[in-house]
Amino acid sequence: MTRFIPLVLLLFVACTPKGNSGSSAATGEDACIDQSKIDPNMICTMEYDPVCGCDGKTYSNPCVAESNGLLKWEKGECATE
Numbered sequence: 578m579t580r581f582i583p584l585v586l587l588l589f590v591a592c593t594p595k596g597n598s599g600s601s602a603a604t605g606e607d608a609c610i611d612q613s614k615i616d617p618n619m620i621c622t623m624e625y626d627p628v629c630g631c632d633g634k635t636y637s638n639p640c641v642a643e644s645n646g647l648l649k650w651e652k653g654e655c656a657t658e
Contacts, residue, residue, distance in 0.1 A: 610646040619644035629655035 609631040621640035628642050628650040629635055635655045636642040642650045 608648055611648055612646055614643070614648075615646035616644050626652075627654045628652055 619640065621638060621644060624638050626638040627635050628639050629652075630642050630645070630647045631649040632647065633655055636645065636647070636650065639650065
């Protein structure tokens with residue numbers, strides 16, 4: 578019986594879902610920006626290596642895009658219309 582209790586507890590902990598369950602996190606297939614990943618204090622270089630974010634904005638480099646919470650981007654500037 579004393580061996581059974583720790584096994585049940587271990588099973589309970591192992592089956593607990595992980596990750597962000599808050600409403601501020603990005604969800605779904607079309608998720609572009611994850612509000613929980615926005616970090617205005619992230620230190621990025623001033624290197625100009627433009628990326629086009631999934632929101633249609635050009636960011637100066639991948640670090641800047643990531644600090645703005647973007648989940649997806651492509652190398653190069655966004656096309657202007």
